[in-house]
Amino acid sequence: MKTELKNQLRQQDATVLAQGYSPAIRAMEIFSIIAFVALESALVWRLWGNPLVGPWMVLSAVLLGYLAADFVSGIVHWMGDTWGSTDMPVLGKAFIRPFREHHVDEKAITRHDFVETNGNNCLVSLPVALLALLLPHTSATWVFLSSFLGAMIFWVMATNQFHKWSHTDTPPVIIGLMQRVHLILPPDHHRIHHTAPYDKYYCITVGWMNKPLALIGFFPMMERVITWATGLIPRKDDIGAEAALELFQTQAADAPPVVKAAQELLEGGALAEEPGAVSPVRPS
Ligand SMILES: [Zn+2]
Numbered sequence: 001m002k003t004e005l006k007n008q009l010r011q012q013d014a015t016v017l018a019q020g021y022s023p024a025i026r027a028m029e030i031f032s033i034i035a036f037v038a039l040e041s042a043l044v045w046r047l048w049g050n051p052l053v054g055p056w057m058v059l060s061a062v063l064l065g066y067l068a069a070d071f072v073s074g075i076v077h078w079m080g081d082t083w084g085s086t087d088m089p090v091l092g093k094a095f096i097r098p099f100r101e102h103h104v105d106e107k108a109i110t111r112h113d114f115v116e117t118n119g120n121n122c123l124v125s126l127p128v129a130l131l132a133l134l135l136p137h138t139s140a141t142w143v144f145l146s147s148f149l150g151a152m153i154f155w156v157m158a159t160n161q162f163h164k165w166s167h168t169d170t171p172p173v174i175i176g177l178m179q180r181v182h183l184i185l186p187p188d189h190h191r192i193h194h195t196a197p198y199d200k201y202y203c204i205t206v207g208w209m210n211k212p213l214a215l216i217g218f219f220p221m222m223e224r225v226i227t228w229a230t231g232l233i234p235r236k237d238d239i240g241a242e243a244a245l246e247l248f249q250t251q252a253a254d255a256p257p258v259v260k261a262a263q264e265l266l267e268g269g270a271l272a273e274e275p276g277a278v279s280p281v282r283p284s
Pocket residue numbers: 077081099102103193198
């Protein structure tokens with residue numbers, strides 16, 4: 001079943017995907033990096049010397065922020081891989097294209113310079129960085145929340161860099177060491193995602209969330225819910241309609257019990273509301 005599926009995978013043209021990187025997008029990325037560094041620096045300056053800030057608070061904010069960033073990286077990566085198409089206005093070029101390019105040419109990321117690697121993530125992080133800076137610092141809870149958001153967004157920003165290093169043949173020695181002790185995304189761990197049809201281990205900051213999320217069938221469950229609500233087939237644009245549909249049906253057969261239960265619940269609900277509703281495995 002797996003080999004058949006692999007043969008059907010439609011590969012998008014890597015050259016066309018790479019050409020989608022326009023000067024306008026690059027300018028936006030440079031602006032985002034500058035704005036991001038400014039906002040994070042202002043936050044550190046504001047927290048500095050605040051009597052409510054202690055070492056344990058900082059440590060827990062940084063650790064929780066790391067876990068949250070890993071989870072966010074999984075969600076965003078999953079959305080970019082699974083839904084929408086590269087032809088969509090704005091979103092298609094700026095966000096979906098890099099994910100699709102990465103599946104057909106996984107070394108391209110290692111040729112991207114600092115701006116192309118990190119600009120995207122700085123852009124999406126700006127609203128949260130601004131929020132973290134503007135929160136009141138009047139109580140321990142507010143200070144913690146502000147530190148947590150600031151730390152999380154820092155790790156979100158670092159995600160593509162960690163991801164890039166996981167594809168680099170000979171990363172700097174210290175980076176290689178951090179990968180081996182799994183303090184940042186290790187190459188072997190990330191390889192699991194790069195196995196066709198690219199449907200698991202989406203978390204790419206450090207990857208600590210990948211196993212727990214796989215155990216509860218988190219992403220397949222989310223896909224069921226979205227397909228049920230919209231009729232869209234996951235990965236249709238990335239691997240082609242035929243392969244996507246086949247994968248969707250295969251997944252349904254060997255889904256973890258919790259996913260099956262959710263599916264039955266959803267299908268039951270759909271039928272109760274609307275007799276004869278289109279089944280999620282045969283979307284219109
Ligand atoms: Zn991917």
